[in-house]
Amino acid sequence: MKPIIAPSILAADFANLQTEIELLNQSAADWIHCDIMDGRFVPNISFGLPVLQAVHKHARKPLDVHLMIADPQLYIEQFQKAGANSITVHYEACPHLHRVIEQIKNVDCKAGVALNPHTPVALLEDIINDVDLVLIMSVNPGFGGQKFIPHTYTKVAALRELIQSKNAHALIEVDGGVNEETAPLLLEQGANVLVAGSFVFQASDPLQTIANLQNIAS
Numbered sequence: 099m100k101p102i103i104a105p106s107i108l109a110a111d112f113a114n115l116q117t118e119i120e121l122l123n124q125s126a127a128d129w130i131h132c133d134i135m136d137g138r139f140v141p142n143i144s145f146g147l148p149v150l151q152a153v154h155k156h157a158r159k160p161l162d163v164h165l166m167i168a169d170p171q172l173y174i175e176q177f178q179k180a181g182a183n184s185i186t187v188h189y190e191a192c193p194h195l196h197r198v199i200e201q202i203k204n205v206d207c208k209a210g211v212a213l214n215p216h217t218p219v220a221l222l223e224d225i226i227n228d229v230d231l232v233l234i235m236s237v238n239p240g241f242g243g244q245k246f247i248p249h250t251y252t253k254v255a256a257l258r259e260l261i262q263s264k265n266a267h268a269l270i271e272v273d274g275g276v277n278e279e280t281a282p283l284l285l286e287q288g289a290n291v292l293v294a295g296s297f298v299f300q301a302s303d304p305l306q307t308i309a310n311l312q313n314i315a316s
């Protein structure tokens with residue numbers, strides 16, 4: 099099966115965001131990945147609700163919202179209203195993760211949980227049947243254009259095993275340093291969704307780059 103490709107607009111030209119969204123509309127991208135950073139959970143600030151609303155006005159693909167924020171439970175309804183189709187919160191930011199996942203589902207969004215590079219997949223054992231996707235960070239969250247952490251391959255394989263052993267249906271999404279070298283190996287280990295920022299937006303031909311990612315045989 100072809101992977102789901104979710105270009106991350108963190109790497110887009112924010113001064114020409116409408117043009118960048120139109121480009122993704124014309125591309126083979128399946129989702130548009132939106133990275134929300136608050137300067138608290140991660141040491142960077144990206145954009146928030148008004149920008150997401152603006153993106154939603156032009157986007158013709160589902161918005162995959164990745165909340166890299168502290169206290170995400172306070173903002174779930176607002177992000178859904180701003181246009182999110184899926185909302186992913188960090189395991190490390192949610193002492194009451196099950197409750198937040200329910201909150202996301204109650205507003206009819208797909209619910210995801212993200213793991214930082216140091217957080218083991220095994221910690222998801224008791225929540226894996228409740229989530230629609232698991233996002234494995236393959237860089238430390240906060241910045242685009244970082245070097246891929248190779249241990250991610252093992253984590254993807256471990257997550258695939260966990261999902262199979264629990265008869266769960268969560269998608270495996272990988273985010274950070276995805277490119278033509280890392281993508282085929284990630285798919286081999288069982289990844290279903292590839293997030294790519296700089297690899298897409300810094301390419302000379304972003305449309306072809308997205309199509310190539312989607313056509314990698316796993």
Ligand SMILES: O=C(CO)[C@@H](O)[C@H](O)COP(=O)(O)O
Pocket residue numbers: 106108109131133164166237238239240241242243244273274275276293294295296297
């Ligand atoms: O969440 C993040 C960074 O925290 C990612 O979505 C990055 O935006 C991916 O960027 P590249 O590594 O593909 O440039």
